Amino acid sequence: GENVEQHPSTLSVQEGDSAVIKCTYSDSASNYFPWYKQELGKGPQLIIDIRSNVGEKKDQRIAVTLNKTAKHFSLHITETQPEDSAVYFCAASKRAAGNKLTFGGGTRVLVKP
């Protein structure tokens, strides 16, 4: 089955700096890659997603890049703010598998004011 590795497990950045989280996946048939943000005691919230026919997607301060050949994708957060502090998860799925998501282990991001 699919395996998703996520790095780093923790990330501390100064407010205003950029944060980058990287994920690799094992199944070359995976074609959908969402990113979720989870705050303490809450469910994950979708922040951005990308499909395999696209190499990059941006939404304000957040961007995701996908390298299908290398089977990795990354989340980039620019101009970080204290409210960006949370746990971020990447995931991968393929339509043929009923949209089942396989998650990475998560990255705890701390933005220091």
Next chain:
Amino acid sequence: DGGITQSPKYLFRKEGQNVTLSCEQNLNHDAMYWYRQDPGQGLRLIYYSQIVNDFQKGDIAEGYSVSREKKESFPLTVTSAQKNPTAFYLCATTPDRGQPQHFGDGTRLSIL
């Protein structure tokens, strides 16, 4: 308000007891999912259902059971066979296979 409602927010289980976690949605979504999250870890799929009266096992189904009698509801029962049930349980829905999953706010289950 449209959304996914999980209840209760906190639940305690005694040894040998079955407990049922509720997940209700009014989004008219076809597919529903149950995940387990352990501290400091990612989410793992327990069961999922793509249509009423049908469901499939996920990666860690042992010790759990589900039903999907109504489109709006997908309850999860944690049975006494699940020896390590302490975790945060999350329910998710999606309108069809190609759309993002959206999550409820979870139920935290602990052992007394």
